[in-house]
Amino acid sequence: MRSRWVNKATALHLGVIAVLFALQFVLPDYHHVNLARVMVLASFAMGYNIAFGYTGLLSLGHAMFFAAGLYAAGLMALFAGVGAGGGLLLGVIAGLVVAAAVGCLALRTTGVSFMIVTLMFAQAAFLATFYFGEYTRGDEGFVIPSNLRSLFGLSLVEPTTRYFVALTLFSLCMAVSFAIARSSMGRVLAAIRENEERTRMLGYNVFLYKLVALVISGAISGAVGAAYGMLFGYVGATFASIQYSILPLLWVLMGGAATVLGPFVGTLLMFYLVDISSGFTSANMLIVGLALIGLILFFPKGILGTLRERAAPWLP
Amino acid sequence: MAAVTLLSTENLSKQFGGLTAVDGVSFTFLEGEIRALIGPNGAGKTTFVNLLSGRIPPTTGRVVFAGEDVTRLPAHTRVNRGIAYTFQITSTFAGMSALENVKLSAQRRLSTGFFGPNPDLLERVALSALDRVGLADRQDEIAGNLSYGHQRLLEVAMGLGLDPKLLILDEPTQGLSDEEIAVFVKLVREIARNASVLLIEHNMDVVMGLADTITVLDRGRILAEGTPEEIRRNDAVRRAYLGN
Numbered sequence: 001m002r003s004r005w006v007n008k009a010t011a012l013h014l015g016v017i018a019v020l021f022a023l024q025f026v027l028p029d030y031h032h033v034n035l036a037r038v039m040v041l042a043s044f045a046m047g048y049n050i051a052f053g054y055t056g057l058l059s060l061g062h063a064m065f066f067a068a069g070l071y072a073a074g075l076m077a078l079f080a081g082v083g084a085g086g087g088l089l090l091g092v093i094a095g096l097v098v099a100a101a102v103g104c105l106a107l108r109t110t111g112v113s114f115m116i117v118t119l120m121f122a123q124a125a126f127l128a129t130f131y132f133g134e135y136t137r138g139d140e141g142f143v144i145p146s147n148l149r150s151l152f153g154l155s156l157v158e159p160t161t162r163y164f165v166a167l168t169l170f171s172l173c174m175a176v177s178f179a180i181a182r183s184s185m186g187r188v189l190a191a192i193r194e195n196e197e198r199t200r201m202l203g204y205n206v207f208l209y210k211l212v213a214l215v216i217s218g219a220i221s222g223a224v225g226a227a228y229g230m231l232f233g234y235v236g237a238t239f240a241s242i243q244y245s246i247l248p249l250l251w252v253l254m255g256g257a258a259t260v261l262g263p264f265v266g267t268l269l270m271f272y273l274v275d276i277s278s279g280f281t282s283a284n285m286l287i288v289g290l291a292l293i294g295l296i297l298f299f300p301k302g303i304l305g306t307l308r309e310r311a312a313p314w315l316p
Numbered sequence: 317m318a319a320v321t322l323l324s325t326e327n328l329s330k331q332f333g334g335l336t337a338v339d340g341v342s343f344t345f346l347e348g349e350i351r352a353l354i355g356p357n358g359a360g361k362t363t364f365v366n367l368l369s370g371r372i373p374p375t376t377g378r379v380v381f382a383g384e385d386v387t388r389l390p391a392h393t394r395v396n397r398g399i400a401y402t403f404q405i406t407s408t409f410a411g412m413s414a415l416e417n418v419k420l421s422a423q424r425r426l427s428t429g430f431f432g433p434n435p436d437l438l439e440r441v442a443l444s445a446l447d448r449v450g451l452a453d454r455q456d457e458i459a460g461n462l463s464y465g466h467q468r469l470l471e472v473a474m475g476l477g478l479d480p481k482l483l484i485l486d487e488p489t490q491g492l493s494d495e496e497i498a499v500f501v502k503l504v505r506e507i508a509r510n511a512s513v514l515l516i517e518h519n520m521d522v523v524m525g526l527a528d529t530i531t532v533l534d535r536g537r538i539l540a541e542g543t544p545e546e547i548r549r550n551d552a553v554r555r556a557y558l559g560n
Contacts, residue, residue: 184423184432191420194409201369201403202421203395203478 009316013178016261017171024163036163038264038271039170040228041251045263046173047220048248050180053257055213056193058111060245061102061118064125065218067240068094069225074235075135077148084151084230088223095222096215098125103214107207110196119242126240141236149230162231169227170264173220177260180216181316189213190258254295256302260316265303321380322347322482322512323368323399328377329536330363337363339536340377345482350504350513352523355533356556361516362404364533365484368514369401370394382481396424398481402471402488404516410460414451414470417459418442421477445476449503465496472503483507484514489522501526524548532556 020039024032044066051057069091076082076090106117130138149156156162180186188209191199200206229235238244247270248263255266273291277284299306308315323345330338337360345351353361366372368379370391378387386394395401409417419442426433426441446452449469454462459470468488475483485504489497497519504513504526517523523530523544530547532539534556540547547553 184427184438187416187420187423190412191409194411195407197371198403198407198409199420200392201371201395201401202474203392203424205390205392 008314009178012315013174013260016264017167017174020167020170024160024167029159032159032163034271034275036159036166036231038268039166040224040231041247041271042264042267043170043173043227044221044224045248045251045255045267046177046260047217047224049217049252049257049259049263050177050220051214051217052249053252053259053262054180054186054193055189055210057107057210057214057217058115058249059106059118059214059217060115060242060249061106061122062217062221062248063240063242063244064102064118064122065095065099065221066225066228066244067125067129068098068218069222069227070229070235070239071129071136071225072222073226074142074144074229077144077230078142079135081148083148084156087148087230088151088226091226091229092219092223095225096219098222099215099218100211103211103218107210107214119245122240122242122245126237126242129237129240136235136237139237141234141238144229144233144235146233149233151230156231157233165227165231169224173224174260174264176216176220178316181258181260185209185212193258253302254292256299256305256308259302259304259308262302262304269303320347321345322382324380325368326378326380328364328367328379329375330360330367330372331375336536338367338374341533341536341538343531343538345512345514347481348508348512349528350508350515350526352527352530353514353516353533354518354523354530355539358535359533360536361533362486363536365401365486365514365516369399369484371401395478395480399484400475400478400480400482401484402475402486404486404490406464406467406471408459408467408470408474410458412459413456414446414459414462414473415439415442415455417470418445418473418477421445421474422479425477425479442477445473446470448476448506449473450499465492468492468496468500469503472507476507480511482512482514484516486516487518488515489517489519497522 023035027035048062051059072090072094073087077087102121106114106121109117129136146157151165154161156165188204192206192209196206251266251270252263254269255264256262273288274284277287301309304315321344325341325343328338328341329336341364355361367374370389378385381397381399386397419438422441423433423438426438443452443455446455449472451466451469451473454466459467462470489500492500501522507513527544530544531541532547532553539556540550540553
């Protein structure tokens with residue numbers, strides 16, 4: 001019975017990737033670009049979900065991990081002529097190193113204190129992008145030269161390549177989430193989320209597990225930041241602002257925390273909610289707000305989280 | 317019974333601000349015994365076992381387990397050395413099934429390398445621990461939905477999943493019915509064939525029926541130590557604890 005569930009879940013996730021792959025041939029240009037962007041942002045949300053959803057670490061500092069990757073790739077492209085491949089690798093390393101350093105300090109706290117300490121670090125990183133404005137050009141940001149935005153000889157300015165790279169990144173992040181959710185490590189992370197002291201008294205080094213989860217989450221965020229810069233060509237301080245820490249939290253909550261596909265569902269929904277409502281009125285955030293209230297009323301655990309609880313317990 | 321010392325403390329103390337909860341306790345615990353720790357409320361029993369399990373650090377003194385000084389080891393390392401602690405207030409993973417709860421306790425020990433344990437082996441070990449406490453037929457029930465008595469048994473099964481050398485039970489029969497207590501007493505006897513048991517307990521029938529040796533704590537110090545018969549006849553204990 002358990003193994004049949006695994007197969008069902010595997011089939012669903014492979015199916016989602018297959019549908020996304022097929023969509024690029026039928027979507028009009030406008031939605032084609034949008035969906036590529038949604039897949040990249042959803043990858044960020046999936047990274048966030050590993051810390052917040054699976055481990056229960058409510059971080060308000062993920063903009064810092066995203067920006068670490070974004071600036072690592074962007075600045076190295078601008079000043080050292082590093083291309084997309086090197087940029088992505090640098091993004092992973094930057095996210096990983098920053099998450100490890102911040103994690104070692106911030107994980108000494110829990111709950112609300114953890115939230116505030118991560119926010120504090122992220123704000124310091126945000127301000128640092130202004131402090132080093134000579135290189136980063138602060139708010140205004142800079143554009144990555146399009147000749148450097150290519151991977152294996154394929155230009156990322158080209159929409160088809162861009163879509164394909166976004167889909168690959170998305171699939172990789174999904175595979176990592178899926179593997180963690182199903183692994184024995186995932187079981188320990190869930191235990192930490194439920195009852196940290198009990199987990200410690202079962203012989204687990206809780207601090208180390210939380211640090212590993214945060215580092216994986218940070219490395220993914222950094223990779224996505226680098227990919228975002230390389231795919232869309234722009235690097236700016238907005239991406240280090242608190243908005244980019246809150247957005248993944250919102251996306252994950254909407255789609256369902258601690259579900260593999262929830263971050264994607266949440267990102268997609270939020271993106272098109274803003275996109276469509278802004279076509280009708282300039283007060284579109286009012287519509288978004290009302291939709292969010294509706295969601296909380298009817299899907300208190302997010303769309304997939306509530307679905308799992310009521311109808312599909314096999315969802316990872 | 318082999319007279320090998322499994323655990324000992326030397327001059328162990330814990331102060332909380334101005335309050336000395338445990339005051340210079342030197343204690344010896346032999347391998348294979350069932351030891352009951354009794355004493356009036358506030359005697360320092362729970363603080364004392366917390367010092368043994370490493371949940372809190374001592375102010376002064378040493379804890380030696382299986383021949384090694386573990387005073388400075390963090391709690392999770394002590395668990396891995398073989399000191400298992402079951403909580404006074406039931407503390408299971410309420411959102412997970414009973415089987416998942418026990419799997420969590422056995423998983424770390426059975427892991428060989430990065431990818432965790434063999435799932436079939438883990439399932440077998442977890443099921444056998446559930447079976448020993450009589451919960452095998454409830455393996456798929458969510459822990460939070462189990463009755464109080466069954467949650468206490470699940471706690472014990474999680475302790476067994478750790479395969480400990482020393483199992484510390486903190487007031488295990490509190491809140492259980494007489495029938496449940498009878499099951500529990502039988503279970504502890506069965507466990508004691510493979511592990512040593514240190515029991516904090518208020519129910520005197522359970523203490524007198526189970527323990528090989530009883531240690532009486534009062535105001536953070538050891539007041540008396542001996543067989544159930546000796547403790548029953550001890551005047552100081554009667555005055556401090558049993559009334560009279």
